[in-house]
Amino acid sequence: METVIRGEENTVQPMNNVEETAEQKTAMKIWIAVDESEGSFYALEWALQHLFLHHDATDNKSVTVVHVQPPFQPTYTALSVGPVLFSTSGARESMEKAEEESAAKVLARASELCDQHKIKAECLVLKGKPKEILVEAVEQMNIDLLVVGSRGLGHIKRAVLGSISDYCAHHANCPVIIVRPPKASEN
16 A cells, blocks of 8 residues: 655545556566576576466566676686687687587576476576676666575685675665575585
């Protein structure tokens, strides 16, 4: 129930029969980020179970499953003459093909999970540094909610490696749900 304050009397009156605007009727834009980790698939499963509690097959509810491919980083070694690149153009193409195949497998698995829950899934592959590209894309696409998994890094590893979920929680302009997988003893 909504309320409104009218005039200088400051009386509060309920607004019961308010028609929904087109914006209110549109579905929430939900992105669920996945990668090869079991933690990200646990987050996907959690989101499908908890964000669509009152869903039936006729609702046409949908989510966007997002996979971010990190940029290709060639292997270097330090020799007395300086860094030497060990990857040839053929090796680079092979790596890019392997990354595309990996992304396809991840998204196929995610789509299958969405199908099991009768949730329509749109799949999106982005390229770049995962934490930065997710935050940037969420803002550009006006996403309402981002769901990410947590790898459960300790304080030291998180400080050294950086945490995608932590970065998204602090920099995304939409709410972020970070889903932690259960501890092994809870299974």
